[in-house]
Amino acid sequence: MAERKTTWKSVRDRVRDDILAGRFKPGDRLPRDADFADTLNCARSTVQRAMQDLVDSGLIERRRKGGTHVRREPIARATLDIRVTRLEIEQSGREYGYQLISLKEAVPPVSVLAKLGIAAPRPLLRADALHLADGRPYILEERWICTQTTPEILQVDLTRISANEWLIKNKPYSRYELRLYAQKASATTAQQMEIDQGDALFVIERATFEDERPITLVKSFAQPGYQLVATT
Amino acid sequence: MAERKTTWKSVRDRVRDDILAGRFKPGDRLPRDADFADTLNCARSTVQRAMQDLVDSGLIERRRKGGTHVRREPIARATLDIRVTRLEIEQSGREYGYQLISLKEAVPPVSVLAKLGIAAPRPLLRADALHLADGRPYILEERWICTQTTPEILQVDLTRISANEWLIKNKPYSRYELRLYAQKASATTAQQMEIDQGDALFVIERATFEDERPITLVKSFAQPGYQLVATT
DNA sequence: ATTGCTATTATGTCGCTACATAATAAGTCA
DNA sequence: TGACTTATTATGTAGCGACATAATAGCAAT
Numbered sequence: 001m002a003e004r005k006t007t008w009k010s011v012r013d014r015v016r017d018d019i020l021a022g023r024f025k026p027g028d029r030l031p032r033d034a035d036f037a038d039t040l041n042c043a044r045s046t047v048q049r050a051m052q053d054l055v056d057s058g059l060i061e062r063r064r065k066g067g068t069h070v071r072r073e074p075i076a077r078a079t080l081d082i083r084v085t086r087l088e089i090e091q092s093g094r095e096y097g098y099q100l101i102s103l104k105e106a107v108p109p110v111s112v113l114a115k116l117g118i119a120a121p122r123p124l125l126r127a128d129a130l131h132l133a134d135g136r137p138y139i140l141e142e143r144w145i146c147t148q149t150t151p152e153i154l155q156v157d158l159t160r161i162s163a164n165e166w167l168i169k170n171k172p173y174s175r176y177e178l179r180l181y182a183q184k185a186s187a188t189t190a191q192q193m194e195i196d197q198g199d200a201l202f203v204i205e206r207a208t209f210e211d212e213r214p215i216t217l218v219k220s221f222a223q224p225g226y227q228l229v230a231t232t
Numbered sequence: 233m234a235e236r237k238t239t240w241k242s243v244r245d246r247v248r249d250d251i252l253a254g255r256f257k258p259g260d261r262l263p264r265d266a267d268f269a270d271t272l273n274c275a276r277s278t279v280q281r282a283m284q285d286l287v288d289s290g291l292i293e294r295r296r297k298g299g300t301h302v303r304r305e306p307i308a309r310a311t312l313d314i315r316v317t318r319l320e321i322e323q324s325g326r327e328y329g330y331q332l333i334s335l336k337e338a339v340p341p342v343s344v345l346a347k348l349g350i351a352a353p354r355p356l357l358r359a360d361a362l363h364l365a366d367g368r369p370y371i372l373e374e375r376w377i378c379t380q381t382t383p384e385i386l387q388v389d390l391t392r393i394s395a396n397e398w399l400i401k402n403k404p405y406s407r408y409e410l411r412l413y414a415q416k417a418s419a420t421t422a423q424q425m426e427i428d429q430g431d432a433l434f435v436i437e438r439a440t441f442e443d444e445r446p447i448t449l450v451k452s453f454a455q456p457g458y459q460l461v462a463t464t
Numbered sequence: 465a466t467t468g469c470t471a472t473t474a475t476g477t478c479g480c481t482a483c484a485t486a487a488t489a490a491g492t493c494a
Numbered sequence: 495t496g497a498c499t500t501a502t503t504a505t506g507t508a509g510c511g512a513c514a515t516a517a518t519a520g521c522a523a524t
């Protein structure tokens with residue numbers, strides 16, 4: 001059909017362009033949805049959908065009765081996709097390798113307990129492992145696993161399958177916290193990753209929970225040069 | 233009213249729980265929207281909205297005619313909010329300070345040109361500046377600004393207002409690319425940030441565009457200890 | 465067997481209506 | 495004047511119907 005319908009995406013783009021072109025400035029109030037629908041000759045629900053998308057992308061704010069406003073202090077919102085390490089390596093065309101470094105039960109430091117929301121110190125399972133790309137160390141993970149919420153992990157042969165992979169396949173989570181930062185490689189880490197002590201490592205720290213019950217906390221140290229790319 | 237309506241969020245949560253509890257496994261096909269709507273006694277549009285949300289969060293995949301499937305290789309999707317540096321500092325209760333380090337026109341290295349999608353080398357404006365929190369260096373930014381797309385920047389007194397702030401307020405972008413990585417502090421950087429040479433810095437590199445026309449490329453070096461937190 | 469058409473199926477999108485809800489403004493009574 | 499109530503307003507959500515679209519399966523002709 002030659003006839004173009006007004007899709008909600010076209011409405012969104014139009015409004016976004018108006019904002020980007022400065023026809024609506026930060027803090028400005030936009031017309032009501034109903035008016036927009038009127039001028040654009042479409043239904044209010046279509047405008048609603050468009051507006052909601054702009055809210056999600058951080059460009060506008062809406063309040064009942066208060067109306068729709070362009071955000072005063074714009075934020076850049078980006079989405080990160082964190083894949084299983086094996087796939088990340090394989091999909092970049094390199095060969096994946098895995099190696100368990102150590103496995104033991106121990107009482108973690110308070111900082112770890114705090115991030116997992118555990119009040120009383122108790123021993124957790126500590127699994128350190130190396131993910132290799134084309135035979136070279138790529139990511140080193142230091143992981144604490146809550147044996148109380150995931151006792152099945154004790155039956156898993158972690159020398160053959162990584163905790164990363166097993167957990168994702170077998171222990172779904174409902175919520176997680178991500179922290180990204182940089183850290184100098186310690187002597188031990190440097191040796192394990194075959195780099196120099198003091199090299200700058202990119203660290204992805206992730207704590208996962210199911211219904212507020214902690215599952216695991218993992219620090220992934222990435223090889224120098226590693227970049228995390230986010231999309232708009 | 234005591235009567236509970238079935239909201240699309242409740243549908244989403246129910247389906248999500250089914251998946252998380254393993255009642256649907258990775259790769260499994262879910263019932264059709266219409267069937268879901270039937271058993272849950274709600275409209276198909278409500279199911280549609282719920283499903284779309286699960287697609288956005290990376291839990292399921294949908295294809296026309298193909299139906300809805302649980303993703304085989306789950307991904308963790310997180311959202312990053314990047315605020316204006318001044319606000320980031322002020323909202324954490326510290327005093328914001330700003331200092332221009334240098335300003336000049338120069339031809340950037342090819343790596344910079346490439347990231348901005350500029351084919352023929354040409355001079356850009358280079359502005360280095362320091363953002364301070366409670367008087368101490370917090371973020372050092374090395375910025376290239378495209379004077380061709382943003383000539384107005386030349387009239388701005390960058391000793392008083394940061395390019396970060398001016399651009400965000402005055403030069404909207406339609407797209408950007410984010411790269412996160414770790415880097416060792418060079419001698420110069422270390423001196424400017426009052427840290428030791430070789431310290432691990434967290435780098436946020438951002439290139440912004442309007443309609444494929446490059447606006448700016450900025451590398452933000454964050455003080456050791458800086459953490460970027462992402463939300464689920 | 466291969467190509468091409470057609471029917472089928474499940475999701476995607478839009479319009480319309482109706483009502484819910486939050487925030488505010490206006491009005492009322494002591 | 496101040497506290498309480500009520501009306502108004504704009505967004506949020508749900509239902510229903512209709513048609514669009516992509517992917518597939520089945521069938522037919524060569």
